[in-house]
Amino acid sequence: MMNALVLQSDFGLEDGAVSAMKGVAHSVSKVIPIYDNTHDIPPFDIWSASYRLWQTVTYWPKGTVFVSVVDPGVGSNRKSIVAKTVSGQYIVTPDNGTLTHIAKFIGMESIREIDEETNRLPKSGASHTFHGRDIYAFTGARIAAGVISFEEVGQMLPIKQFVSLPYDEPVIQEGTVRGSIDILDVRYGNLWTNVPRELFLQLHVDYGDKIEVMIEYESRQVYHNVITFGRSFAAIHIGEPLIYVNSLDNMAIAINQGSFAKAHNIGTGASWRMTLRKS
Known part of the structure; x- marks a missing residue:
C-alpha cells in the first residue's frame, strides 16, 4: 500500500x-x-x-x-x-x-x-x-x-534510547503560571508558549479578563504589561495585544494584525521565560 x-x-x-x-x-x-x-x-x-x-x-x-x-x-x-x-x-x-x-x-x-x-x-x-x-x-x-x-x-x-532535548515544564504557584516561549507563529510574530490551556484556567480566568504578562530573557525583564484574554483577535482593536488559546491548545500572545515578536524583540527557547497572573 x-x-x-x-x-x-x-x-x-x-x-x-x-x-x-x-x-x-x-x-x-x-x-x-x-x-x-x-x-x-x-x-x-x-x-x-x-x-x-x-x-x-x-x-x-x-x-x-x-x-x-x-x-x-x-x-x-x-x-x-x-x-x-x-x-x-x-x-x-x-x-x-x-x-x-x-x-x-x-x-x-x-x-x-x-x-x-x-x-x-x-x-x-x-x-x-x-x-x-x-x-x-x-x-x-x-x-x-x-x-x-x-x-x-x-x-x-530500546524505546527510551533516543536523544531528547531539555524541556522545562510549566508550573502554577501562588496564583502565577510560569512557562517558556517555545516557538513563534512565524509569519505573524505570535508567541507560542508551553503553557497548556487547562493550567492557565486554574487562574480562574474568563474571556475578557485582564492578564498581567511578564517576559524575561536570562532573568532580565523585557516586557511587562496587562493584556486581554480573548477568544479570538476580534476581541480587541487592531494594534492591541491579546493572550489567546492557539491551535495546539496552549496559550499564545499576539498583537492584532502586528508582530508581537518584532515589536518587543522577543525570541524563543529555554532562556525566554514568562509569567502570567490574573490582574
Missing part, C-alpha cells in the same frame, strides 16, 4: 537540495505522494524541527512517513533512526533530539536504527554530508512505498 511521504528540513528552497530529496523518493516509486511540511526551519534548529513535527504529525493518517532533516551532526557517529508513533505514523530522522516533542506529547511505539548498508541510495557511499538525500529520503520513500517493512529498517532500539 502506498502511503504519503512528508518532508521537512532546514534546507530552504533557494537551491536544489529539496528537489534532490524528492527525486530520490520518485526513483523509489514514480507515483509516491510527496508533500512538504516545511523547509524553513531555522538552520541547525533541532528544537524547531521537533516542535513542527508535533504540530503536524497527528493530523496525518496512520502509515504516513515523515522525513525530518535538521542535522548539524551529519557525518558524525549520531544514529539514523525511524520511530513509529503510537498513532501509527513513521518519522525518519537523525537521532539528535528531533523526537523530543513526539515522545512527550504523542508517544512512540518503537524505534529502529537504520541499517545504512542496505538502506542507502546506491552509489552514494562516498558522500557524508547529504544524508537527507542518501539515507533519510531514500529510506522514508521505501517505507512509504511498501518496498521495505518497518522491521527491515534495521535493529530495534
